[in-house]
Amino acid sequence: MSETKFCQSCGMPLDSKDVCGTNQDGSINEEYCIYCYKDGAFVDDCTMDEMIEGSVRHMKESGMLKEQNKTEEEAREFMYSFFPELKRWK
Ligand SMILES: [Zn+2]
Incomplete structure (x- = not known):
């Protein structure tokens, strides 16, 4: 990843693919972290x-x-x- 992105849910820096969320097909989602977004859905349904x-x-x-x-x-x-x-x- 060229520039540091931030999780668009909790704001944590997505500085490596290990902390990126995953899409339904198992591919990397670069907008959310693994704690917020997994397998194409938000982990926690919160405000x-x-x-x-x-x-x-x-x-x-x-x-x-x-x-x-x-x-x-x-x-x-x-x-x-x-x-x-x-x-x-x-
Ligand atoms: Zn997050």
Whole structure:
């Protein structure tokens, strides 16, 4: 992949084919990650708010917030600034 793409559902960088979602025919889907999109369908049928809350929780539990020196509120605010631009939530 030439340029870094972001999952159009959760915003995570799709920097390798290993994290890309898959289409129904098993081919690589370069718009969504494997955690969001598998075999041609979304893994979780959730709203944007639920997705953001889940991501914030994940960042907190994995220590990513500390790593990036962010508070929960800052992370949430950041996600609300770009999630509405993602294809799935438009
Ligand atoms: Zn995703």
